[in-house]
Amino acid sequence: MAAADLSVILPRVLIVSRRSVRKNKFVDFVGEYHLDLIVSYGAVPVIVPRVTGVHMLLDSFEPIHGVLLCEGEDIDPSHYEADASNLSPEELEEIRRLHASDTAIDREKDAIELGLAKLCLERNIPYLGICRGSQILNVACGGTLYQDIGKELSKNVGQQPHERVVHMDYDNYDGHRHPVRIVDATPLHQWFNHSLYDADKEIWVNSYHHQGVKKLAQRFVPMAFAPDGLVEAFYDPDAYNPDDGKFIMGLQFHPERMRKPDSDEFDYPGCPFAYKEFAKAVLAYQKKLNSMTSVPKLDVEMEKKRKIIVRSFSLARNLYDGGCGDDSELEAGAEFLEGVERAAGDAAEADGGDGEECVVLLGETETERGEGEAGEERDREDVGGAAVGSHGVLPHDGADML
Template identity: 30%
Template sequence: MNKPMIGLPLCRWQLTDRDIGWFHLVGEKYISSVTGYGAFPLMIPAFGDDLDMDTVLDSVSGIMFGGSLSNIHPSFYDDEHPGLGLADKPRDATVLRLMRACLERGIPFIGICRGVQEMNVLFGGTLHREVHAVDGRLDHREVKDVPDDVAYGPIHNVTLTDGGLLHRVIGDREMMVNSLHGQGIDRLGEGLQVEAVCEDGQIEAVSVIGAKAFALGVQWHPEYRYWENPQYDKLLSAFHEAARVYQAKKLERKKEAIAMT
């Protein structure tokens, strides 16, 4: 296959009361932000420990850990709180395995919204369950009952870390971004670098220090109409370019292995 294959982890929700009422789902905008850059989406079911990890990792050249209606269950960051809103423990277990494996293999990945929170939890960080309830923080939740272009429109400013990965990708020190999250990073995970901070002090983007490949997460949604936003396009383009580089290296290794047989 000439196209890089980008993995999209799925959510697992029970949409009916039947025992067979479980569905594996992903938002179409994430699929579009893969195909729109000439890649092919590979859906990754939320099988947790039963996921055939080698098959997935051997197939992909990058993974996009997208957003979701669900929240990471607090038990995954050693909190006994029962959690707020919709939970999805199968996704939690699956994604944390996948992220760790990507880092070990040097497979590029990007975390979006829930994805950046998953990165923080993987590295031992914690989450605010209600950012709007934290003293001094803005209300980062989605504005309800408005058109998509309003809900996903620019809401607040973020300042990018000078010289950081995101700054190098975007080329600007500031961005106006959308905001549709209730939870957010509290204690930063060890091994992560802050890449962007909201005007209220909330961490909005992180990268993995010393990662072998592109490993960046953002709290906003750059996949929404990325073609209309040059900064969003630069971010997604950088991820996809890293995936193409990984794919080229993978094909070269395969050719070398064949030549040696």
């Protein structure tokens, strides 16, 4: 795509679809709330279909201004330290039975999303991970997951009854909530600040997961904890500045679905802020990307200087190629030629180029040579009064022409 085209397209946010079965066929989908919020804040969602081989074609989705990953099955345990869970074969079988809709591993989706997450980390592309998307982000950075919170977390920390949390309730999918404590001086605290009425600084979030962060990757800082100690939100403080196009964050809960019953009103005013700030970063990233790929134009004054250098170079080459009366004149002509070539490179560099264009133009065409031979009077004025003798132009000071 040409650089000029980048400035006229809207910022693009890639979202990977989730596969399901309908009428005995696979269908791909993305939740409408994600799409609505991305559009409402000024970006365009581009759905990456979960199709075999797409992970090899991610370049075809360029330019990428942001990535939002959300929802899906469990991540293949081979991508993190699954052996450290100490779960017995019987426990693993029970987990597969209790969470049959989530434990069917989708390796192609894993490959696509891990590829996109690593691309964002390498190029500082804004990234928002919701639920599974937060787990993908943590794994991509070297973190690990609980294969099953119910089996592992309570066993590891010896929870008291009041600390036990239900993170998945299939019978009350949208209505189920549990509290999380928000950490001070984090983006989440800023977004929900007006809803933190008590000293516990808690909000109630929805919860649709049986896995979660076990070891948080080193680069991340927690933003919220459940009562059982599970990290429910995190971000990279060194990669968070939406105004400057920086945003790397994971939320285990779904703020886009935290809405009052039979209403589109959010539970808290801060719920849509993750999407709002993410979209702000996406727009800022697009502007930065466009500025890096745009080609500056010559202003009038610089173009005038370029033409003077072109004509002067032509006259100097006539001197150098045509021969002089003695060695001193040849040396003077050579020095002048080298000075003009340096000046041409400097002018091109100031214009934002690499000097190659000026080298091509300087004195190489018959048109420019003609200007040197047939228009000596005009050229005398342009080069600031260079002396013209029987053998061509003899410069008294190369600086005068610039």
